[in-house]
Amino acid sequence: MPRTMQGNFIVYGLVGALAIALLVAAFTDIRRRQIDNWLNAAIALAAPAYWWAAGLAVWPDMVMQLGLALLTFVVLAGLFALKLMGGGDVKLLSALALWIAPMTFLKLLLIMSLIGGALTILMAMWHFTVTRRRDAKIPYGVAIAAAGLITLAPVLEAGWRSVTGA
Numbered sequence: 001m002p003r004t005m006q007g008n009f010i011v012y013g014l015v016g017a018l019a020i021a022l023l024v025a026a027f028t029d030i031r032r033r034q035i036d037n038w039l040n041a042a043i044a045l046a047a048p049a050y051w052w053a054a055g056l057a058v059w060p061d062m063v064m065q066l067g068l069a070l071l072t073f074v075v076l077a078g079l080f081a082l083k084l085m086g087g088g089d090v091k092l093l094s095a096l097a098l099w100i101a102p103m104t105f106l107k108l109l110l111i112m113s114l115i116g117g118a119l120t121i122l123m124a125m126w127h128f129t130v131t132r133r134r135d136a137k138i139p140y141g142v143a144i145a146a147a148g149l150i151t152l153a154p155v156l157e158a159g160w161r162s163v164t165g166a
Contacts, residue, residue, distance in 0.1 A: 010049075014049060022148045022149055025040075025141045026139070026141050030142060033139055034088055036088070044094070051065065072097040073091075107151060108147045
């Protein structure tokens with residue numbers, strides 16, 4: 001996130017919309033084990049508006065975000081090819097990489113891994129207890145969304161404070 005965003009209601013509005021999109025992604029992944037392409041596309045296509053509102057420079061800021069998203073997509077597409085990750089998860093994380101600075105994105109990945117690990121263990125235990133099978137489908141979009149919301153929390157809080165005057 002850029003350093004000089006205070007008071008920029010457009011930035012706060014866009015980050016708020018991203019937070020809502022992450023909640024929708026988690027909800028649809030829980031219900032259908034699917035994250036819709038239109039949602040991932042909307043997140044990715046809104047990123048340039050965020051860059052503009054946040055005052056990111058074309059070089060190196062925007063180029064860095066595009067490079068991070070491309071790297072994320074290539075690495076995770078490899079995991080998808082190995083059937084270790086769902087396609088919607090790959091696209092959601094790649095779209096998120098357009099919004100979040102590289103070091104903060106690493107923090108997001110760490111948080112996501114911890115939440116995802118706990119989610120996987122709990123879901124697998126519950127699934128095995130109920131079905132006696134070991135083929136649980138984990139809605140990993142929940143871990144991605146939770147990590148995204150945790151990562152975006154400081155910006156969302158600052159936006160709330162600027163709106164309410166608190």
